[in-house]
Amino acid sequence: MTHRNNPKQAAGEQAAQLVKNGMVVGLGTGSTTAYAIKELGKRVASGLRIMGVPTSYQSAYLAAEHGIPLTTLDEHPILDIDIDGADQIASFTAIKGGGGAHTREKIVALSSRRFVVVVDDSKCTDILSHPVPLEVIPSARILVVKQIAELGGRAELRMGINKDGPVISDNGNLIMDADFGAIDDPVYLDEAISKCIGVVEHGIFTGVDVIYIGKKDGSVEILESPGT
Numbered sequence: 001m002t003h004r005n006n007p008k009q010a011a012g013e014q015a016a017q018l019v020k021n022g023m024v025v026g027l028g029t030g031s032t033t034a035y036a037i038k039e040l041g042k043r044v045a046s047g048l049r050i051m052g053v054p055t056s057y058q059s060a061y062l063a064a065e066h067g068i069p070l071t072t073l074d075e076h077p078i079l080d081i082d083i084d085g086a087d088q089i090a091s092f093t094a095i096k097g098g099g100g101a102h103t104r105e106k107i108v109a110l111s112s113r114r115f116v117v118v119v120d121d122s123k124c125t126d127i128l129s130h131p132v133p134l135e136v137i138p139s140a141r142i143l144v145v146k147q148i149a150e151l152g153g154r155a156e157l158r159m160g161i162n163k164d165g166p167v168i169s170d171n172g173n174l175i176m177d178a179d180f181g182a183i184d185d186p187v188y189l190d191e192a193i194s195k196c197i198g199v200v201e202h203g204i205f206t207g208v209d210v211i212y213i214g215k216k217d218g219s220v221e222i223l224e225s226p227g228t
């Protein structure tokens with residue numbers, strides 16, 4: 001199965017083959033994961049028995065459309081595997097939240113035995129530099145700008161497209177993007193942003209287990225974290 005010119009599809013569909021009968025699966029958000037969800041839907045139609053835990057309205061609706069039975073973390077607090085995309089990735093640390101879903105995505109990722117990230121090769125880098133998405137309690141907006149500045153970053157509200165005003169997350173909070181330039185120490189920044197009052201969650205994900213990297217020639221490179 002090759003997908004010339006569609007590295008996201010190649011990565012998503014190949015990662016979906018990791019899912020086996022009886023698994024409870026985290027369903028990430030975004031265009032790359034959508035290929036994994038659609039592939040899982042095809043496999044369910046052919047007899048695969050799984051349950052999915054969505055990370056957003058987007059993934060819940062897509063999974064339902066493709067016949068994947070859904071469950072919750074209340075019913076299944078430990079998942080077998082989570083498949084999700086990323087905006088940038090270096091050394092098994094990802095920046096996520098381009099779709100503003102990073103809070104639920106992180107909850108699901110940390111509830112999973114195996115966290116698999118699917119990307120095209122344009123997302124891979126040596127040093128992270130993508131702005132870090134933040135989910136912010138609305139009344140803390142200005143305080144968060146100040147705290148992020150103290151950490152050397154510049155936080156801005158993410159504004160809606162086809163909607164006036166700011167982007168509101170699936171949880172009813174603001175989405176901001178914090179630009180730190182090159183991030184030399186993502187583990188430090190992860191901990192520092194987590195201490196900012198008013199930030200519900202941020203988009204630095206340090207615990208990636210496996211990366212599926214789709215290439216333009218349709219091949220997929222698989223990287224396993226040495227820690228897994």
Ligand code: 5RP
Nearest residue numbers: 030031032085097098099101
């Ligand atoms: C959503 C995410 C996405 O996984 C990330 O933005 C990558 O999206 P895409 O696969 O469409 O490039 O973190 O919050």
